Amino acid sequence: xxxxxxxxxxxxxxxxxxKVAENGQVLIALTTSEALVHPWGGRTAMIGTNPIAIGVxxxxxxxxxxxxxxxxxxxxxxxxxxxGQALEPGWALDADGEPTTDAAAARKGAIAPxxxxxxxxxxxxxxxxxxxxxxxxxxxxxxxTLDSSQPCNKGxxxxxxxxxENVAVAITDYLHALxxxxxxxxxxxxxxxxxxxxxxxxxxxxxxxEVASDVWNAICALAESPTFKGQMQ
Amino acid sequence: xxxxxxxxxxxxxxxxxxKVAENGQVLIALTTSEALVHPWGGRTAMIGTNPIAIGVxxxxxxxxxxxxxxxxxxxxxxxxxxxGQALEPGWALDADGEPTTDAAAARKGAIAPxxxxxxxxxxxxxxxxxxxxxxxxxxxxxxxTLDSSQPCNKGxxxxxxxxxENVAVAITDYLHALxxxxxxxxxxxxxxxxxxxxxxxxxxxxxxxEVASDVWNAICALAESPTFKGQMQ
Numbered sequence: 001x002x003x004x005x006x007x008x009x010x011x012x013x014x015x016x017x018x019k020v021a022e023n024g025q026v027l028i029a030l031t032t033s034e035a036l037v038h039p040w041g042g043r044t045a046m047i048g049t050n051p052i053a054i055g056v057x058x059x060x061x062x063x064x065x066x067x068x069x070x071x072x073x074x075x076x077x078x079x080x081x082x083x084g085q086a087l088e089p090g091w092a093l094d095a096d097g098e099p100t101t102d103a104a105a106a107r108k109g110a111i112a113p114x115x116x117x118x119x120x121x122x123x124x125x126x127x128x129x130x131x132x133x134x135x136x137x138x139x140x141x142x143x144x145t146l147d148s149s150q151p152c153n154k155g156x157x158x159x160x161x162x163x164x165e166n167v168a169v170a171i172t173d174y175l176h177a178l179x180x181x182x183x184x185x186x187x188x189x190x191x192x193x194x195x196x197x198x199x200x201x202x203x204x205x206x207x208x209x210e211v212a213s214d215v216w217n218a219i220c221a222l223a224e225s226p227t228f229k230g231q232m233q
Numbered sequence: 234x235x236x237x238x239x240x241x242x243x244x245x246x247x248x249x250x251x252k253v254a255e256n257g258q259v260l261i262a263l264t265t266s267e268a269l270v271h272p273w274g275g276r277t278a279m280i281g282t283n284p285i286a287i288g289v290x291x292x293x294x295x296x297x298x299x300x301x302x303x304x305x306x307x308x309x310x311x312x313x314x315x316x317g318q319a320l321e322p323g324w325a326l327d328a329d330g331e332p333t334t335d336a337a338a339a340r341k342g343a344i345a346p347x348x349x350x351x352x353x354x355x356x357x358x359x360x361x362x363x364x365x366x367x368x369x370x371x372x373x374x375x376x377x378t379l380d381s382s383q384p385c386n387k388g389x390x391x392x393x394x395x396x397x398e399n400v401a402v403a404i405t406d407y408l409h410a411l412x413x414x415x416x417x418x419x420x421x422x423x424x425x426x427x428x429x430x431x432x433x434x435x436x437x438x439x440x441x442x443e444v445a446s447d448v449w450n451a452i453c454a455l456a457e458s459p460t461f462k463g464q465m466q
Binding site for chain 2: 001003026028039040041042043044046052054056057058063065067097114115116118119121122124125127128129131132133134135138139140159161163164165166167170171174175177178181182183184185188190191192193
């Protein structure tokens with residue numbers, strides 16, 4: 001068990017889950033973020049997007065589950081704002097705690113927990129659990145991952161466990177049975193976590209990744225900026 | 234870490250979480266059940282209701298989170314059937330995989346995962362994780378907890394961890410701040426997991442518990458049955 005305090009954003013948890021599971025072990029990873037999510041029945045951002053990841057050995061590739069406990073990520077909200085797209089109803093509140101579909105307004109407000117009261121309870125439990133194990137900051141006191149002016153004070157918990165012997169075959173068979181089970185709509189077969197990410201990775205390796213022009217221009221401007229060049233020296 | 238195989242239904246996980254947290258430690262409990270939940274976008278019961286519980290020390294009482302990863306429990310479906318009440322749309326499928334609000338039909342079908350694709354992914358991850366750690370049965374191979382004719386073969390995982398020092402105050406303050414945060418509706422203050430269960434317990438201790446007459450009659454008949462009397466001897 002690794003309980004890490006005062007850490008920065010650690011990127012996509014799936015990557016860690018995949019590596020651990022490829023190595024034949026099981027990973028449970030829990031992490032926090034700055035408060036971006038409102039409580040179920042609340043108006044204010046009080047909870048991190050608090051992702052959970054689980055990696056388990058399977059064939060031909062590990063079982064990899066990685067999700068934020070928010071309905072969408074703040075990254076998606078920024079992406080929608082950069083593209084000038086409206087959010088779906090129910091995704092976010094504005095700075096006054098009122099529902100909004102304006103992505104720019106949502107950046108100053110709060111995003112919804114996934115799955116109503118249950119998803120709220122899960123995200124909050126990760127917030128409380130990580131704080132208890134790492135003594136990192138909690139709730140609105142978490143700072144530093146969205147700017148470069150404050151020291152980061154968030155926490156992460158990684159639990160790596162040895163699986164029982166000879167379980168990968170049963171798990172692999174089970175995942176195949178799930179994918180082969182009758183779908184609600186014949187056009188959309190049942191998938192398991194990681195399937196879409198795997199397909200996206202394959203496609204992106206072949207075709208490249210589309211980046212919004214605002215983001216690309218901001219990256220190019222940053223690369224040329226004196227601040228960035230100073231930090232890289 | 235305790236990885237338990239071939240276990241029966243272990244009741245409400247909240248009770249374990251509460252005891253561990255009252256003892257000053259943190260609990261993560263994961264368990265499985267017979268396949269009662271359909272995959273997101275599927276038609277057949279393939280996954281257990283797979284509850285997760287987290288207990289963390291706090292004042293005046295521990296933080297206790299305990300939820301099934303199904304939208305409702307099969308116990309609720311049975312309760313609705315016993316009371317002759319209709320289910321809410323979206324809760325369940327019948328034996329043919331078609332949506333139903335008939336509680337009796339749902340008992341032979343499948344209940345929905347909570348929180349759409351994300352809740353499905355979480356419940357499935359618990360199924361896979363528990364199987365990996367316990368080498369217990371998985372998916373539709375889990376039997377024995379809903380009858381007395383087959384040996385139980387489900388698994389449970391309990392992870393007990395020592396929290397960092399002096400974190401209970403920060404967690405308690407945070408939970409108070411959540412409850413005091415602006416609600417979406419003034420009539421419904423923000424609550425945290427365990428608040429409703431705590432209030433229900435207090436009320437039930439004062440007033441007793443309402444039991445559907447069908448259930449009460451079945452209990453009385455069972456108490457008088459030769460099978461039961463034989464097992465109790």
